[in-house]
Amino acid sequence: MNDTKKSVVKRRKSADIRKDNLQLILTVAEQRFAEYGYNGTTISSIAEQANLPKSNILYYFKTKEVLYKEVLSQILKIWMVDMEEMTAEQHPKEALRHYILLKIRQSKDHSNASRIFASELLHGAPFLRDKLQTDLKIQFISTCQVIREWIAKQWMNPISPEHLLFMIWSSTQAYADYGLQSSILMGKAELDDDDFETGAELITQIVLRGCGIKQL
Amino acid sequence: MNDTKKSVVKRRKSADIRKDNLQLILTVAEQRFAEYGYNGTTISSIAEQANLPKSNILYYFKTKEVLYKEVLSQILKIWMVDMEEMTAEQHPKEALRHYILLKIRQSKDHSNASRIFASELLHGAPFLRDKLQTDLKIQFISTCQVIREWIAKQWMNPISPEHLLFMIWSSTQAYADYGLQSSILMGKAELDDDDFETGAELITQIVLRGCGIKQL
DNA sequence: CAACTACCTGACCACGAAGTCAACAAGTTA
DNA sequence: TAACTTGTTGACTTCGTGGTCAGGTAGTTG
16 A cells, blocks of 8 residues: 555655646646736746746746746636526526625635636736636626526616626625735635625625615 | 916025925825825836926935825825714704715715725725824714714614714725726726716615614 | 656746936026 | 045946756656
8 A cells, every 4th residue: 555655655656746737737736826826926936835946947948927827717618608508598596696795706716717807807908808708708798698598588777787796896806906905904814605605695795786686 | 377387486485496396206205195005106107207307306205204204194184074063963964965975076086095994994094094093083982972863863873873874884885996896897087076976875875774864 | 678658847038117327408596 | 726525327246137058867658
């Protein structure tokens, strides 16, 4: 038993080494980029936190920019995936409630990714612009259409789907972006599970009522 | 006429020179910091855009950090000022509507300041933490109290004042922070006045209805 | 086990950015 | 106008950072 484990640890296959190191570097890089932004993050600091020499980072990722883009590329997927679930057949009561919950969870569980995404947008999305214009836009238009159908079915009041989505995005996203501010104002070290839950519940209530969606 | 103007231009008093240059530098710096963040902004680039030699910037602001803090110090004030207007005597219908409108206007008219503020929070508020813990927190608590009194008077449903404020902040703030994303998704170069107005109206409607505040 | 490939890393380089400085110019004041 | 303060600037220094490279070691494969 012990032997097997030891040999596994000591003699790793090249493929494993590669996989592990890539993963490690990406994880650490995500943390640093979220905390300090692209320009505020040095390769050395990533190396240090990953316990690898700087050259090793550069061995796996030719440049800092390549590494950053790699980190980013996962993020948009995460960010978009929940939106697909909403369909015109569902009742907005369930669909929106569910979506808001997922979004808040994302802010909690993928806080770093969320913050990198936010920072990217804040500074003009230099690396993400193309993807926004294509992938996200398609999804956005389609989801707006879903909301329009809900309105047509009189399941909710006639309001701008675009601005409604912006409102849901920003208020859920805030639990990642401004979590620190919130916790400071509420006098705690950081937001706890209850805060995320209360937030989700409040946003859901306000959005549903606000859109004139019957609740029972 | 021409003479007077010329002499004014040619022979400026020291005090004026100082005031003008400080203002110019601060304005340009705000733009750059908003666009590229603290680390992404170089003194040279500020100098270039202000049409001044780099040394001249350093003459007025000893270090980059001093300059940045100076820019920041104005921002929190701007950010807080509108909150003070809400009082327990006002009806939330008017008070919240007014507040949301002001906040959206702020996102439009002080977009750079808003974005710097957001970026600062996103990265852990290294320079702003103290002020948050004191000034903003006091105002925050007091405004939460106002909302609690509205609830006591049954002018609105019982909901968490803290999370309600977070929601209003984030959804209005978004028109500055994520204005670019929004415009891309809506297929325009940038948000126009109508978008800001529609946004303000939608947020107001949803918040008022969502809080169970009678409208008429 | 030999030849090969993939992984690893310290030493090094080039560059750009923050900040200093000394000399000068322009306004101020007695 | 002389002495002084305030503003202006290019040349320079220092330092951190991204990125290269050559020479290694560890796994792989015939």
